[in-house]
Amino acid sequence: MSDAAAPVPPSRRKLLIYAPLAAATAAGVGFWYMLRGLQDGSFNPRGVPSALVGRPPPDFTLPGIESTGLPALASADLRGLNRPVVVNFWASWCVPCIIEHPQLMALHRQGVPVFGVNYKDRPGDAQAFLTRHGNPFQRLGADEPGRVSIDWGVYGVPETYVLDRQGIVRYRWAGPITPEIMRSDVEPLLRSLGAG
Numbered sequence: 001m002s003d004a005a006a007p008v009p010p011s012r013r014k015l016l017i018y019a020p021l022a023a024a025t026a027a028g029v030g031f032w033y034m035l036r037g038l039q040d041g042s043f044n045p046r047g048v049p050s051a052l053v054g055r056p057p058p059d060f061t062l063p064g065i066e067s068t069g070l071p072a073l074a075s076a077d078l079r080g081l082n083r084p085v086v087v088n089f090w091a092s093w094c095v096p097c098i099i100e101h102p103q104l105m106a107l108h109r110q111g112v113p114v115f116g117v118n119y120k121d122r123p124g125d126a127q128a129f130l131t132r133h134g135n136p137f138q139r140l141g142a143d144e145p146g147r148v149s150i151d152w153g154v155y156g157v158p159e160t161y162v163l164d165r166q167g168i169v170r171y172r173w174a175g176p177i178t179p180e181i182m183r184s185d186v187e188p189l190l191r192s193l194g195a196g
Contacts, residue, residue, distance in 0.1 A: 050153050050161075050169070050172040051153055052152060052153060052161070052169040052172065053169050053170065053171070053172060054168065054169065054170075055168065055169060056075075056078075056079070056167050056168055056169070057075055057078060057087070057152060057161070057163070057167075057169060058075065058148075058151040058152065059075045060074060060075050060141075060148045060151060061074040061075070062074065062117065062141025062142055062143055062148055063141065063142050064139075064140060064141065064142065065118060065123045065126050065127060065140055065142050066123070067123060067124070067127040068126070068127055068130060068135070068137075068140055070135075070137055070138070070139055070140040071138075071139045071140075072139065072140075072141055073115055073116070073117065073139040073140060073141030074141070077115065077139055078115065078163055078167045079166075079167035080167070081113065081165070081167075082165050083113065083165055083194065083195060084112070084162060084163060084164050084165060084170075084190055084193040084194065084195045085112070085113040085114070085115060085162075085163050086104075086107055086112055086113070086114045086115070086160060086161070086162055086163075086186075086190075087114075087115050087116075087117065087160070087161045087162075087163065088100075088104060088114060088115070088116050088117070088136075088137075088158060088159075088160045088161075089116075089117045089119050089143075089149055089152070089154050089157050089158060089159045089160070090116060090117070090118065090119065090157050090158050091118060091119045091120060091121040091126075091157050092118075092121050092122075092125040092126050092128065092129035093121065093125065094119075094157045094158060096157075096158055096175060096176040097129075097157060097158045097176065098133065099176040099178065100158050100160075100176035100177040100178065101133045101134070101136070103177045103178070103179065103181075103182045103186075104136040104137075104177070105133075105134050105136045106182070107136060107186075107190075108135075108136035108137075110195075111195075112190060112195050113138050114136045114137055114138060115137060115138060115139045115140070115141075116136075116137040116139070116140040116141070117140075117141050117143050117148065117149065117152075118140060118141065118142050118143065119143050119146060119149050119154070119157045120143070120144060120145075120146050121142070121144070123142065126140075126142070155174055156174070158175065158176050158177070159172070159173065159174050159175075160172070160173045160177055160186075161173075162186065162189055162190065162193070164193050165193065165194060170189065170193065171185065171186070171189050173185065173186075
């Protein structure tokens with residue numbers, strides 16, 4: 001029995017040489033398209049698609065946070081309102097949630113129903129956050145285990161959804177709603193859906 005390795009056939013040798021080159025070329029082309037999209041605005045690095053857009057949200061029932069005095073939140077609360085609504089996933093420990101909070105307060109002042117899902121948070125901390133920054137929510141559900149957030153496809157907080165009059169998800173934004181996003185996306189969409 002010989003310890004010498006069997007020779008590699010020439011066709012397999014070429015494959016071993018060219019496969020990494022092909023992978024590097026494909027990655028380079030993809031990166032070039034991404035950079036080009038960033039330049040012309042067609043690529044949105046936050047634009048992770050949501051399977052919910054164009055569909056109703058999944059069925060859920062969340063308990064309320066007793067100290068807030070707000071009603072609990074369930075999927076049934078998002079239907080039959082005959083007006084668009086905003087659903088915001090947030091937490092007191094989330095620094096970007098502080099950045100977006102003034103925009104949620106503005107929506108509340110404009111009469112847009114804003115429903116909150118408090119994500120993996122302690123009730124006392126959530127209450128302290130709302131006491132300190134204001135309460136934009138009509139209803140607030142506590143998703144301590146995070147199961148409902150997973151069902152919605154939430155990647156992290158904050159994350160915001162706009163539902164139309166029939167309760168169909170029309171928009172999703174991952175990250176804080178900044179004043180720029182409010183002006184460019186959220187307010188025009190709410191107007192087109194008949195808010196206000």
